[in-house]
Amino acid sequence: VLVAVGRRPNSKIPGLDTTRVASTRKGFIETDGQRRTAEPTIFAIGDVAGEPMLAHKASHEARVAVEAIAGHKAVFEPRPFRPSCSPTPRSRGAG
Numbered sequence: 001v002l003v004a005v006g007r008r009p010n011s012k013i014p015g016l017d018t019t020r021v022a023s024t025r026k027g028f029i030e031t032d033g034q035r036r037t038a039e040p041t042i043f044a045i046g047d048v049a050g051e052p053m054l055a056h057k058a059s060h061e062a063r064v065a066v067e068a069i070a071g072h073k074a075v076f077e078p079r080p081f082r083p084s085c086s087p088t089p090r091s092r093g094a095g
């Protein structure tokens with residue numbers, strides 16, 4: 001039986017303190033709408049970039065970041081409503 005009382009962003013990344021990347025008090029890495037950090041060549045997506053800590057939010061942020069890196073004008077727009085539980089790639093098709 002696994003009982004979880006919460007999760008924290010894993011933002012204590014070796015070497016990150018030598019960059020301009022900034023974190024919030026809770027440990028989330030601060031990003032702009034394209035998921036670019038204060039260090040222009042470093043992007044952050046997924047759990048480490050803020051709540052909600054969900055797989056589909058991470059995937060969407062990743063697409064936005066890649067499009068931004070490719071020079072497109074993509075912006076991550078948080079939606080007021082989203083599923084709080086969805087199949088992850090690993091669980092899809094199982095059972």
Ligand SMILES: Cc1cc2nc3c(=O)[nH]c(=O)nc-3n(C[C@H](O)[C@H](O)[C@H](O)COP(=O)(O)OP(=O)(O)OC[C@H]3O[C@@H](n4cnc5c(N)ncnc54)[C@H](O)[C@@H]3O)c2cc1C
Nearest residue numbers: 010013014045046047048053054055056058085086087088
């Ligand atoms: C038990 C559980 C159930 C969940 N169920 C759902 C669900 O049903 N639906 C849903 O949408 N979300 C669910 N989630 C949340 C979902 O798993 C996460 O939101 C999602 O995996 C975040 O993706 P990520 O890429 O940000 O982080 P991760 O998937 O955690 O990937 C981060 C990767 O970075 C690696 N890493 C860490 N530190 C370093 C380092 N210093 N150097 C190199 N690599 C490093 C890690 O090993 C890991 O592979 C669940 C989470 C848990 C814990």
